[in-house]
Ligand SMILES: O=P(O)(O)O[C@H]1O[C@H](CO)[C@@H](O)[C@H]1O
């Protein structure tokens with residue numbers, strides 16, 4: 001059995017994984033990820049019991065139970081570079097024997113559910129609504145560094161958007177989309193009755209999402225272009241910064257992932273929510289109710 005080296009998988013002095021600072025017994029098999037560390041207590045305050053609170057850097061974790069179901073909520077911070085860390089370390093906690101540093105003979109599949117904020121790109125995607133990502137385009141580079149199985153259909157979506165963006169911004173612009181669908185069992189079990197659409201995960205908040213403040217953006221017409229994208233009747237609905245990385249890493253590692261987006265902005269109508277805190281608190285309650293059905 002191959003042992004994973006101490007520099008490939010770094011453990012802290014207490015045996016916990018390097019960034020998350022967690023031990024295998026610290027995590028449930030249903031894991032909620034949020035970007036904002038302050039959103040972790042906003043989720044766990046609905047738990048009936050909290051058995052663990054740990055953290056390091058932006059990675060805050062609470063584990064507890066809600067109506068008898070064990071849940072972990074962990075913050076990822078912003079961006080898919082952090083998703084690389086969180087998904088690899090969560091997987092290590094369940095699928096690697098940290099004493100022998102070897103992959104366990106029988107692998108566990110986690111349910112990984114994101115509750116994040118996002119900006120809609122279609123005028124009809126309502127501010128303050130919850131949208132489920134049926135799939136996500138990554139405009140970030142993360143999944144180009146991993147081998148994962150993409151279906152033929154997923155490849156067609158990927159090249160359909162690549163053609164549009166390369167025609168608009170040139171081949172050497174550096175935008176190379178990847179495309180990964182949600183975990184299908186989670187989508188079926190948890191996504192019912194909510195608007196579903198394709199999410200774009202961007203490698204930044206401003207110009208990478210077509211925003212222009214003072215630094216001149218090199219992405220003119222970005223929102224219009226993604227708004228008018230259509231492939232086999234499917235459209236892009238929203239922009240954020242983690243979902244494609246979560247879907248890609250979950251695929252690579254054999255986990256199920258689903259992303260809920262609380263739409264705080266509409267980029268087509270230039271409207272921003274006037275009560276973002278209250279909307280997120282309500283969304284957390286309704287998404288937890290869905291998760292409890294698992
Ligand atoms: O609210 P969270 O989960 O952080 O998600 C969104 O908000 C952040 C940007 O403001 C990015 O992380 C984006 O994906």
Ligand SMILES: O=c1cc[nH]c(=O)[nH]1
Pocket residue numbers: 117118119120205209239240241264265
């Ligand atoms: O427009 C938005 C809103 C939230 N998060 C993003 O990444 N973009």
